[in-house]
Amino acid sequence: MHKVLFVDDEENILSSLRRQLRKVFEVHTDSSPESALEKLNNGERFAVVVSDYRMPGMNGVDFLGHVRKICPDSTRVMLTGYADLDNAIKAVNDGNVFRFLTKPCPEEKLLENLKEAVRQYELVTAKKILLEKTLKGSIELVTEITQLVHPDFGANANVVKRQTTYLAKKKQVKDLWRYEIAAMLCQLGSVILPETVLTKRISGDSFNPEELQLYEMHPMVAQGLISKLPRLEKVGAMVEYQMKGFDGSGIPRDGVEGEKIPLGGRILKIVLDYNKYLAREGSSQAAFKHLEDNYEKYDPELMYYFEGMLGVEARYVVKEVMISELLAGMIFYEDVVSDQGALLFRKSLEIDKSKIDRLNMYAKKIGINEPLKVLVPG
16 A cells, blocks of 8 residues: 555544554654654654645645655645635645645545546656666666777776765765766766777876867766766766866866865766776885875865775685575675676676676576685775
């Protein structure tokens, strides 16, 4: 049964609603809009939220406006007396509510409208799932194309994603998916770079003027491509600022500095520079020293978190395990290939339940070379 939340300061009305609707919906009630908002802020979600208009402290219009911001997918319905019709109509026009019902509302009419509100919720969530799947598929396709052009980016992309996600979680971002996507797509603009430029980037050799111009263009090229995908404007900004120093140095040359730089851009700056120096030096300690020597270019708080993450990763050890011994949180140390030599998973990818399930399926269908080498916490 779908969860429906009723908010009304009259307990007798709430009791009546529970009795009427408990066989059709999972009914939740609250006599205080402030208390109800606290539940929503703590992560509780409902298909439909129904509110009275006249309540002490906060009226129904303001309450449902807050509900819309916290959980926009929930369908919002208002119960109101005839004297409040003008306010109720305004709430509908402002988009805060799906429908309003007048008191007293017959049980049949209430039930019918609640069922329509649930259908609206199902339509919204189904559309959201479809968009997310389409978006995810588009990103995976673009990432695969990038890796086909430059195969070495495959393993590196997994490391960048894992480290970016770690820092974003430390900052307690609410839209973590955007940071994960930014990490996956940040090297998309590299498709314009010739092999000589990529080689010099890793080796540290100086670019000639033409190569430098090409190299500095790649974040903007990626941002331009990302902007063509729906809902990724903020991701594009993160990618655009991946080479921007915290002190305002780097590109784009626009005077933006410090915390005015998108957080995702500040994270990518640390992660990408570190991995560039790691490939060049072959030592985590030496790579991080490069960052410390240019400390003004990096967000100090993120540097603190990043150093802590490297300390944790330094305690990982290489272990050979069978597929049946895999656990979420382990990291592939080598590419995983089938008995026929087909690449199944790239190295440096963090293992989760879905990957373990897929490995078990691959093992039964096509066979996998075992044992697998993985990194596990020491």
